[in-house]
Amino acid sequence: MGPVAPRGDLAGHLDPALGQGTDLRRDPRAQRRRAPARQRAHRHRKGHGVGEPVNVGVVGCGAISAQYFRTIERLPQVRLVAVADLDPDRAGEAVRPYPGTDVLGVAELMADPRIDVVLNLTVPAAHAEIALQAIAAGKDVYCEKPLAANVADAARVLRAAGEAGVRVGCAPDTVLGTGTQTARMAIDHGLIGRPVAATATMLTPGHERWHPNPDFYYAPGGGPLLDMGPYYVTCLVTLLGPVTRVVGASGRTRAKRTIGSGPRQGEEVPVKVDTHVTGVLVHESGALSTLVMSFDGVATRSPNIEVHGEKGSLVVPDPNHFDGAVLASVLGEEGWRELPVSAGYVEAGRGVGLADLASAGSGAEPRAGGSLAFHVLDVMESLLDAARSGTAVTLASTCERPLPVPLRPLAGELDR
Ligand SMILES: NC(=O)c1ccc[n+]([C@@H]2O[C@H](COP(=O)([O-])OP(=O)(O)OC[C@H]3O[C@@H](n4cnc5c(N)ncnc54)[C@H](O)[C@@H]3O)[C@@H](O)[C@H]2O)c1
Secondary structure (H helix, E strand, O other), rough: OOOOOOOOHHHHOOOOOOOOOOOOOOOOOOOOOOOOOOHHHHHOOOOOOOOOOOEEHHHHHHHHOOOOHHHHHHHHOOEEEEEEOOOOHHHHHHOOOOOOOOOOHHHHHHOOOOOOEEEEEEOOOHHHHHHHHHHHHOOOOEEEEOOOOOHHHHHHHHHHHHOOOOOOOEEHHHEEHHHHHHHHHHHHOOOOOEEEEEEEEEEOOHHHHHHHOOHHHOOOOOOOHHHHHHHHHHHHHHOOOEEEEEEEEEEEEOOOOEEEOOOOOOOOEEEOOEEEEEEEEEEEOOOOOOOEEEOOOOOOOOOOEEEEEEEEEEOOOOOOOOOOOOOOEOOOOOEEEEEEEOOOOEEEOHHHHHHHHHOOOOOOOOOOOHHHHHHHHHHHHHHHHHHOOOOOOEOOOOOOOOOOEEEEEEOOOOOO
């Protein structure tokens, strides 16, 4: 059998700067610098004293909201002021541990002059609509992932935010934790040489086993790629830079899923999306990432993410978590060794990206920023298009690699 690619072909397309040494930036484009601390938004909001926290209003008080409320309590940059949900009882119940938090209607929350940032924790189908309402009210918005149910809606959100001069942030912020950031530091310092490839595997039997309202996971905007892919693709872009082209294939095993817990246990949910998605992402650097995202398997022993370079390989921990061990195997050394934690927010939780947005100066892109989230959504939607059409799809979008996070405590100053 002949070579898979002509000799030297892959190396010829690799970014020569990628992973070549200490402090070398892999993305050749200039990074936008963050504003000095004195220009930071949370220090210069109208009606806020210097160093005062930014006021947050939360829309959507479902399963994930409790994690945010716990983190916000630990973060000096942000303060929970009010919540809203289509179901006001759910909102009230969610903030029972946080007395003094107002329960408002959605329109009331949007009009509330105290609120600087809307934290959008609604289901993916409502992300764009809520974000656009927040932007129209002149507020910054930080959204759970994905940024919107599709690229067209996400583009409307970013366009509206640009016109209104407000900032957009988006989950996942897990990549700001010590797991992904330690791996990034290792790559940036040349430990594995030039990165050539990565693999990313997420495989589970499906969230309907534990989520009481899993409908959205099987509706357009859901599926394993749009649900879990944001963690993996955001991590891959953080480690290897933006993506230029994708190929893919996908399928589904069942037309219905049965809810496994809660008041609707036993109820069937229709499956309207593919539930096993595979693909290859061609990074601008020339590195190739192979992706497997599935709600159709039972279990896997594949690492969540591996990155392979010319001089070594890394095992990167679960990008759905903030921490975890980074393992390295380097040419000339025996076996695998665990790398010391060297970068990222220590003991971080969901919401650290919101604090990063609150700390970014006006005009500065937050680390968990809208343009990164837009590119990640574009990668995923393009991969699904490629799977449907059976052809490679060239991406229209790109993004800058977000700034790295030096090692620091969660509540520490988010300055560089
Ligand atoms: N559940 C998890 O483990 C998890 C983890 C990470 C991220 N997320 C993401 O968080 C988001 C929410 O997920 P969840 O599991 O909390 O969902 P959920 O269904 O439990 O909660 C969503 C809440 O949003 C409310 N809502 C929906 N549309 C609304 C609207 N237009 N206005 C006001 N409220 C509205 C619903 O009433 C509900 O209370 C999703 O984007 C999901 O991808 C969830």
